[in-house]
Amino acid sequence: MPMVLLECDKDIPEREKHIYLKVDGEDTRDFLPVSNAQTIPGTLSERGCAFCGAKLVIGGVLKDTIQMIHGPIGCAYDTWHTKRYPTDNGHFNMKYVWSTDMKESHIVFGGEKRLEKSINEAFDEMPEIKRMFVYTTCPTALIGDDIKAVAKKIMQERPDVDIFTVECPGFAGVSQSKGHHVLNIGWINEKVGTLEPTITSEYTMNFIGDFNIQGDTQLLNQYWDKLGIQVIAHFTGNGTYDDLRCMHRAQLNVVNCARSSGYIANELKKQYGIPRLDIDSWGFSYMEEAIRKICAFFGIEDRGEKLIAEENAKWKGKLDWYKERLKGSKMAIWTGGPRLWHWTKSVEDDLGVQVVAMSSKFGHQEDFEKVIARGQAGTYYIDDGNELEFFEIIDRVRPDVIFTGPRVGELVKKLHIPYVNGHGYHNGPYMGFEGFVNLARDMYNAVHNPLLKLAATDIRVKEVVAYSEAAE
Numbered sequence: 001m002p003m004v005l006l007e008c009d010k011d012i013p014e015r016e017k018h019i020y021l022k023v024d025g026e027d028t029r030d031f032l033p034v035s036n037a038q039t040i041p042g043t044l045s046e047r048g049c050a051f052c053g054a055k056l057v058i059g060g061v062l063k064d065t066i067q068m069i070h071g072p073i074g075c076a077y078d079t080w081h082t083k084r085y086p087t088d089n090g091h092f093n094m095k096y097v098w099s100t101d102m103k104e105s106h107i108v109f110g111g112e113k114r115l116e117k118s119i120n121e122a123f124d125e126m127p128e129i130k131r132m133f134v135y136t137t138c139p140t141a142l143i144g145d146d147i148k149a150v151a152k153k154i155m156q157e158r159p160d161v162d163i164f165t166v167e168c169p170g171f172a173g174v175s176q177s178k179g180h181h182v183l184n185i186g187w188i189n190e191k192v193g194t195l196e197p198t199i200t201s202e203y204t205m206n207f208i209g210d211f212n213i214q215g216d217t218q219l220l221n222q223y224w225d226k227l228g229i230q231v232i233a234h235f236t237g238n239g240t241y242d243d244l245r246c247m248h249r250a251q252l253n254v255v256n257c258a259r260s261s262g263y264i265a266n267e268l269k270k271q272y273g274i275p276r277l278d279i280d281s282w283g284f285s286y287m288e289e290a291i292r293k294i295c296a297f298f299g300i301e302d303r304g305e306k307l308i309a310e311e312n313a314k315w316k317g318k319l320d321w322y323k324e325r326l327k328g329s330k331m332a333i334w335t336g337g338p339r340l341w342h343w344t345k346s347v348e349d350d351l352g353v354q355v356v357a358m359s360s361k362f363g364h365q366e367d368f369e370k371v372i373a374r375g376q377a378g379t380y381y382i383d384d385g386n387e388l389e390f391f392e393i394i395d396r397v398r399p400d401v402i403f404t405g406p407r408v409g410e411l412v413k414k415l416h417i418p419y420v421n422g423h424g425y426h427n428g429p430y431m432g433f434e435g436f437v438n439l440a441r442d443m444y445n446a447v448h449n450p451l452l453k454l455a456a457t458d459i460r461v462k463e464v465v466a467y468s469e470a471a472e
């Protein structure tokens with residue numbers, strides 16, 4: 001029976017439907033874990049809220065846009081500075097945080113006046129910034145503040161500014177995934193098509209679902225520049241508000257993170273007839289395949305082959321050095337969802353690493369279909385995993401390294417298992433050829449660092465082992 005009831009879940013047996021162990025010879029279609037469903041009471045979820053999915057993941061990445069959060073200060077503070085998405089204009093998006101700082105009296109008497117004042121204050125304070133996202137949060141949605149009306153009034157009073165409203169309070173869905181969806185659909189319906197781009201190349205595309213984590217977008221941009229492809233809009237890594245209004249003019253939508261941003265690609269296809277091409281940007285084999293697919297679309301295959309050859313000449317030797325030292329290592333991936341299916345086969349093919357357990361916070365059925373198809377037998381696939389389950393799974397699969405966030409990462413460190421930041425990266429970027437060498441290096445440093453083994457030595461009963469011995 002491939003669905004697994006863990007010992008720690010015996011009091012919440014519904015969790016069995018969310019944990020799958022792939023077995024050779026099974027028809028995996030019969031055993032997809034339940035996902036994108038409400039967290040079961042009694043399980044301590046690692047998920048984020050729907051507001052967070054809109055603000056922290058997508059909107060907050062933009063480099064020229066004020067992110068006004070209409071709610072108590074915590075909603076703003078807790079979605080600020082927890083993700084690493086630099087920009088080429090001095091990281092405006094990460095330097096500041098904006099909030100209407102709602103207090104009890106504003107909840108009682110309504111917060112629209114306060115929102116209006118805060119928006120005006122923010123624009124006055126930063127006269128060079130003319131673009132803004134405004135978000136509702138649980139309390140301001142519950143009291144019914146009309147943020148659209150406030151935004152409209154201010155746009156009439158200040159004709160040089162443009163404001164986009166996101167009505168996705170934390171409770172709007174079962175996880176951050178809902179926030180991605182609401183923002184995608186709101187943007188295409190309200191803002192795409194309201195501005196025309198300057199076209200500079202005969203080949204144009206939008207790059208969708210990449211958030212410039214530690215410079216991913218900027219690294220991949222070197223490739224598109226070399227291929228002579230103009231990226232009209234980056235959704236949303238290192239992106240600008242106005243570029244995103246021009247998405248309707250691209251010839252092709254290239255999608256990396258299908259989970260967070262597939263919705264807008266589908267709508268661009270439906271409303272403007274722009275084809276969607278899904279790629280994986282992590283790993284040598286996948287990046288080569290991505291470049292080949294994009295170049296085939298534009299009929300510039302020769303340029304693609306040249307780029308692939310150049311990048312391999314530069315980076316393949318380094319990758320192989322790490323592969324030699326990493327092959328046979330066991331890895332767990334506990335992130336949002338897509339990185340499970342982006343990574344499981346790329347680390348296997350390019351680094352000889354076996355992924356033994358994967359947990360997704362908010363992946364949908366299609367994410368599990370992809371990850372189970374690409375993953376190995378003997379691997380655990382978990383939806384919305386919790387701390388106790390992680391401990392039990394670790395006991396079963398004994399990974400050498402875990403790719404996860406700092407919150408869970410700090411926890412596993414106490415078990416003397418190294419972690420690499422699978423969300424914000426340790427020392428990224430990780431996409432593309434150079435990026436995957438960075439990922440391999442961080443994994444190597446984690447797996448072979450003797451520190452955690454030294455820390456595991458109980459010096460009351462055993463002398464501290466020599467450095468070389470500990471590294472064994």
Ligand code: CFM
Pocket residue numbers: 053057176211213257259260335336337338339340422423424
């Ligand atoms: Fe897409 Fe992302 Fe991810 Fe995501 Fe995320 Fe993320 Fe993630 Mo953290 S957009 S779904 S909501 S690839 S923040 S940059 S790493 S959980 S797997």
